[in-house]
Amino acid sequence: MEFSKVFIMNICILTTLTYTAMLVHKYVLSQASGLLKYVFSVVLAIGAGWLTMYFSFNLGPDIKFDLRFVPLIICTLAYSNPLTLLVIGAGIGAARLTFGLQSAAWAGCWNLVLLGVLCMILNIVLKRVGWRFWEKMTVIIVSVNLMNCLNVAMLGTIPFHLFVTDIAPIILPISIVLSGFFVFMLRDFQIERLRVAELQFAHDSLQKQTDQLMEARQALEEKAGQLMLSSQYKSEFLANMSHELRTPLNSIIALSQFISDQEKPTGEQSETSEYAAIIHASGQELLRLIDDILDLSKVEAGRMEILNEEVIISEVTYVLQYHFRHMAEQKGLQFTVQLEPELPAFIYTDALRLQQILRNLLSNAFKFTATGSVKLHVWKPEREQTGHPGSWIAFSVRDTGIGIAEPMQEPIFEAFQQADGSISRKYGGTGLGLSISRALAELLGGYLELSSAAGEGSTFTLFLPYR
Template identity: 75%
Template structure:
């Protein structure tokens, strides 16, 4: 029973010493060099063995029983250099001599040296096998405890028969059991510290990532603000530039028209033909500038929309009057269909509505060589179109070249056309549909496209009646 008490005291001492050593390492030696930490750990193992001897059980004069070999068991699986184990064994053996230089002390010193040699061998052998931690520690605990009993029996001053029959049955099971208990407690404590360390590492990593995300977000917000300002400045510049270009261009158009009319009245000279070319080119340039001006106004938020009563029949009459001669020149059928249940008027901006329909009809006639162009005005069912309230629809259908499905969305972007070669074959800048969609949004409506390549297209403008 006395052996068990002493061994439990030894376990308590070793546990306290281990925890104290971890605190010292954490708060005092965390920045120390590796050599210093290594040397201090070796001294700690030797000191732990010496401290167990201070609280040992005295069987007889200078005969002590304790767990001085337990630090060796721990160090066998901790240190990669096996010579360190021999140093620890010799160190604990020398520490035994501090309690006296009797024959029992020298036997205890030799015992620890031999256990150190055994741990060196075990360290080397266990590195070569792929066993679990507990399988390795079981081998070390059993081997060291059994070797300690054999050494004491052969080298000690106690009679072998008495030691084997009376002492070994008491101390060996207790020593093995307490060795396992201490290793379990130490490994569990170590695992808990590892979990806490892993949580702290994960927390620090998450904190750094959060800070990086915040910094990246600020940079992106600044870049977005700069891009917004750049786009606004560009739009304002285009709007101002378009106004500046219109003044001299209007003068060129007016004067070329005056020259053309004057020369035609006199003799029909080539000057009149040249003036007509100047006038036509000026008109084309003016239309381009008007498109750029409208687009820049929308982007800059400077487009004004008037909400007024608009008679639908007047809109269709203007479209009929504007495009009838183009249909006759190209030999195309041009029809306007108004359904009977249409309201007589809607509330919108007449000028912008006409501009959208002109763009749609101009494209329809431009890209249609044979067949027909039809403007249909009808009242859609809100439920079928995903709308709410009362709406009116203007559909422009043609039998022209059509638009491939993959290009049906890009053509609404500024300066985009279904095919790069179209601008050379048919002319145009690709601003019409972009402006039309922007104006549709300002009017609170929707612009949809349905087309099949080679079979024509249908653009439908949905506008709320109010």
């Protein structure tokens, strides 16, 4: 029973020393060199063996029983260099001599040296086989404990017959069980420490990635701010330049109109009148382009003012019908305006911007329609058609023109975009009308939809809320 108490005390000492060593390694030697950590671990193993001898079971005046060989077992599983095990074994053996230089002390010293040699051999052999950890642990524990008992019996410190019959049957099973328990406990503790270390590493990696993402986000926000500022400067520049260009252009248009009206169509004067008319028409076209750029820049710069007022639907359609009637007659197209009977008499919106959107849609319809018809249809959609609550009014412009292929139906709403390069060459235009119309529709609280197919005409529908 005394053997068990001493051995259990040895296990407690070794456990406490191991845990203390881990704390020192973590908080004191974390930044130390590899050589210093190596020397510290070797000295610690020798010191652990010395402590077990200090709290050993004294069978006689010079005979000690303890678990001084357990650090060798642990080191056999932990170290890759087999010579280190011989150094530790010799160091623990030399530590036995600190308790006296009697024959029993020298026997204990040689016992640890021989155990060091055994552990060195086991370390070399077990590295070459593909055994699992628990298989290696069992072989080392049993081999070291058997070798320890054999050395004690052979070195003659205790009578051979007495050791084999009375002492070995007690201390061998106890030392094997306690050695296995300590290794198991240390292994479990080591696995837990590794798991904590992996979690800490994962946390540090995640924190590093988070910091990198935050830095990238900050950089993107800064770039986005710069882009917004650049866009604002561009829009303000276009707005100011468009406004400044209107003044001389209006003078050119007025003077060309004056010259055209004053000249009579005879001889050389007729050519002057014709040139003036060309200048006047070109000036009007340039003025419309400047107006479109001005409107687009105002929308992008957030300077477009919207006036919410009562707008009579029939008046809007009458003005549009009157405006495009002559164009329809010139191209030989049928132009109709249809108002559904369930429509309200008026809606609340900006009359000027509403007419601008519809004029753009009708202008495109007439431009791209050679034969057939153009129709303006005003109707009241159901809630399922809009997907929005409240009352809505729809203005549909349907034509029988060239139509738009599906891949190009979204890009044509972008500024300076048309269905393809041949469109601008054949029909002219800058591609600003639909971009401005969509932006104005959003400012009015509505949206534009397109239904079209190549060669089958197009239908542009403006949805606006009643209020």
